[in-house]
Amino acid sequence: MAGGPIIAVVDDDAAIRTALSRLLRSLDYRVRLFASAEAFLADGDEVDCLVTDVQMPGMNGLELQRAVRRSRPELPVIIITAFPEAAIREQAVAAGARHFLSKPFAAETIAQCLREATGHAG
Amino acid sequence: MLVAPSLAGGVALTAAATLPPSWMAALLAIIGLGCLAGGATLALRLADRQAESEARSHAVFERAGISMWREDWTAVGHAIIALKQAGIHDMQAHFTAHPDEARRLRQQVVIRDVNAFTVQMMGAPGKQAFLGTLDRILPDTDNTFIQWIIAFANDAPFYRSEAHITRPDGSVLDTLFVAALPDSIDGFRDIIVTSIDITSFKAAQARLVAAETEVARAARISTIGALTAGIAHEVNSPLSAIVTNAEACLRWLRRPQPDLAEAEAAAADVIADATRARDVVARTRAFLSNSPRRGGPIDLAETVRNAMLLVERELRDLGASVHFDADEDLPHIVADPIQIQQVVVNLLLNGAQAMQDMPGPRDLTVTLRKDDESMRLAVHDRGVGIAPEILPRVFDPFYSTKPGGMGMGLAICRNCVEAHGGRMGVASTPGAGTTFQFSLPAQGA
DSSP states (O other), X not given: OTTSOEEEEEOSOXXXXXXXXXXXXXXXXXXXXXXXXXXXXXXXXXXXXXXXXXXXXXXXXHHHHHHHHXXXXXXXXXXXXXXXXXXXXXXXXXXXXXXXXXXXXXXXXXXXXXXXXXXXXX | OOHHHHHHHXXXXXXXXXXXXXXXXXXXXXXXXHHHHHHHHHHHHHHHHHHHHHHHHHHHXXXXXXXXXXXXXXXXXHHHHHHHHTTOOOHHHHHHHOHHHHHHHHTTOEEXXXXXXXXXXXXXXXXXXXXXXXXXXXXXXXXXXHHHHHHHHTTOSEEEEEXXXXXXXXXXXXXXXXXXXXXXXXXXXXXXXXXXXXXXXXXXXXXXXXXXXXXXXXXXXXXXXXXXXXXXXXXXXXXXXXXXXXXXXXXXXXXXXXXXXXXXXXXXXXXXXXXXXXXXXXXXXXXXXXXXXXXXXXXXXXXXXXXXXHTHHHHHXXXXXXXXXXXXXXOOEESOHHHHHHHXXXXXXXXXXXXXXXXXXXXXXXXXXXXXXXXEEEEEEOSSOOXXXXXXXXXXXXXXXXXXXXXXXXXXXXXXXXXXXXXXXXXXXXXXXXXXXXXXXXXXX
């Protein structure tokens, strides 16, 4: 467990952050939590995969994805949102998002996405 | 005009008073003859002048660059006198309650003549196409005839109305009728009515009202859309946390070495998240029920008239004759005018559609009354009626008897009326027709 891939979870909703952290740790991932896109950009270097919400105060998830694509094009990005509009999905996929999940999602769904993104068997 | 010869005779008589009797007799004979001769000449001259004047006015009538009609409304004049003698003064209420009486009167108004412009405007082969009773020209869907009767009854000097008339080829033309009304029963025999073709104006007006309604509806939908999206987000977030925590809880428990501390923390968070979701729903309900209603005091009669204007064309196409009677000096109600207008539109179209296969007159009677503390609007059709076993279900969502109907119209209507603190109901007699009615609290009630 101690050596699993590190997943960054960026969500302004503390309940979501905590719940995702609990789930991902049960899947043997290590987890780092960020309350904003800006916090991740300042201190998110050492992660293997980024899971981000779209709607957040300040920089939103799609802007974060574009910024990450420039600085770390190899980092897999999984977008989660409560607004699964087609336009947001298209923008996310066009910007290279690996997966696009609508809240609420099943544990197995995100587990599958993370397995594909990290190659980890969690 | 016969004054001049008598005066001349009077002067002559004064002068002759001093003459001998025999001269006097002769003089009187001469004056008498002279007067007769003068009178006859004058009468001839006057007759000439009158004929000349009539010819001139006929030429004006005939050559005027506006449609003019000469009509005989004597039967209406007598009917008004009879009704007033019988103590009936509210003609609107009377004829709304007895549309067949108005229909009979319309069959007794006679078009005596129309001018050349009318023949051209209406695309008729000649005047003969018009001469005869008014009901051949003014279709049953016209609801202005009663307004004319009211204007006559109120001794109005002029009246104007926007009517629609049937052209000889069967097409319909919107027209503005204007006439000076008679001040005595004799005058009803020969009323000159002018008519202006306002078809394109009416079409533009209907498009404007439709566009305004659409804009208001679109704004409303975008507000509802934004609100729904906001609620969805607020509820989805805790739901998402609940699902994730519950799944994590199971995973921690199912491990070869179950981690009870993690599972317990997850279960505790499920409760916290569910509480949060419940609070969102409670806050939303409180917000919606306390939010001030859009729009201030409205004149319900005006809202009804706007609704009628909005669907005038559809009602006409369905062959409905709409009769609207509102009590006078009605108080305003606090309501959203667009929502109430939509309710009225729905009821009008439903009523007209219920009668569209009926052979006889398709009277759609709309009455607006003030009850104790509320206003009551009733829309009565003379359609086939609704079977008693179906009646209790007509307001149910997704219930429809119309082919292709979604079944949401009346459900939304009732919801909307109830959201305004009102009530909505229906009564129907199979074979005789249906009345949908709603009541809304009057302002200050």
